[in-house]
Amino acid sequence: MRIATLRERICYTLGAERLGNSFKLHRPSLMMSAIGRLRRVPLEKLRISAYNVRTKVDEEKVLQLMESIANIGLQQPLVVMPSKEVPGADDGVIGRRRLEAIRRLREGRPGALEKWFSSGVPCLVRDFTPREAIMASLVENLQRGDLRPEEVGEAVNRLQVEYGMSLEDVVAQVKVEMGYIKRALEMYYELTKHGLTPSRPGRPPKRGRRGEVPAVAAKLASRLEEQLATAGVDERRAELAKKLLIKETGERGLSGKAVELVVRGAVERVRRGEDPVRAVRELVERISSEKYKTRVITLPAKFFDLIAALAVEKRVSFDRMLEEVVRAGLKAMGIEL
Known part of the structure; x- marks a missing residue:
């Protein structure tokens, strides 16, 4: 299988197609007000932008990505903008999960951090306006398809309230169905009514942090x-x-x-x-x-079939029936819970 060159991956990030030995931009957007400057930025100078719409990342996926980067390096540069809060720093607009994975290399794979990033992290530096940064981050993450609905809702709400965009304008630029955007907004509003909002940029939160709703x-x-x-x-x-x-x-x-x-x-x-x-x-x-915990277990198929049949007979869920069977088994062994 042919592996894309770094130049090809950068051009893909910017929305270009290959034409012989050159590249032609084919999806201009708010991201394209300037191509950007490719340079290496010291890891300690990189922060998560407040305009990055991904408010939470999956720790397991971050660790998997860390291993991948440790083995083959970074396959796509981060997209950042100069920080207005911290002089000399850059804020990550696109690529939060990649940045979190690189940060994990410090403790998990320090040798790989030195190998791949001794001179800094490859970044495309863009002069976004705040509205352009939110829109660029939203479009990129929607294309990846793994944003939570409340994250989409929060981003769209910010574009409406802070930057005066109509819902129709947002839909036209992100290229998704109006119904999906409306449902995302409804979920975000439902959470905020109870004082619950998506977590903001920083270290990925642990499961079950108070105040957050998965x-x-x-x-x-x-x-x-x-x-x-x-x-x-x-x-x-x-x-x-x-x-x-x-x-x-x-x-x-x-x-x-x-x-x-x-x-x-x-x-x-x-x-x-x-x-x-x-x-x-x-x-x-x-x-x-x-304090329930989740574990993946492997049992003979006949055990599952029997428990499933009992659950149907007693009109309870499979999990509830399994819990009752385990409790009965422990009690028969003389173990009281």
């Missing part, structure tokens, strides 16, 4: 409202249950998996005639106190 948890809360409505719960009680779940998730720092357990348990209890708000409150309390 993307999957926010989706599950909306799913809870839908399932409650299907189960015949009136609209007001279903909405209260959803808001309570979002609030408790942020305040207690629940993981996405813990929220999934609450949603499943709440729906099961509602189907048995219990109040949804009370069910959510009690389940959150129980799951928080028991």
Whole structure:
């Protein structure tokens, strides 16, 4: 397989196509007010821009990228802008995950840091305006397809409130459907109503940090409202249950998996005639106190089939049935929890 040259990767970042031995720009945007200056910037001079729309990165993916960079180097330069807050520093607008991975090399692979970045980190330095920086970061990360909806919503809200862009203008420039942008804004507004917002630039947060709501948890809360409505719960009680779940998730720092357990348990209890708000409150309390953890386990297929059949028979979730089986097994061994 042919590996692209550094020049080709830089031109791809800027939106160019190869024509023989030259390159032609084919997707001009706000990023293209100037091509930018390619230079190496000392790692200690690089910061995360406040205009970078990625507010949270997955630590596992950062470590995987760190290993890749340690082995083959940086395949695409960062895109930065001169810092207005710290003279002599540069703020990363595009490439936050790459920058976090390079930072991890200090402790994880110091030899690789010296090998690849002894003279600095390859960067394209651009003279963005704040609005251009947000838009460039948003477009780049939407193309990668791994932004959380609330991150998209926050970025679009900033473009509207701080820089006077209409929703139609934003949609036209980012090239995504209006419906997706509206749903992202709704999720962002829902979180901010409860004082919960995406984390800002810095070291990737640990799972379950208080005040933050994982993307999957926010989706599950909306799913809870839908399932409650299907189960015949009136609209007001279903909405209260959803808001309570979002609030408790942020305040207690629940993981996405813990929220999934609450949603499943709440729906099961509602189907048995219990109040949804009370069910959510009690389940959150129980799951928080028991400190659930997530592990990937391998068991014989017949075990899973049996537990799945029991779950259907008892009308509970697979996870709940597995928990009951484990508890019963431990009790039979004389171990009380």
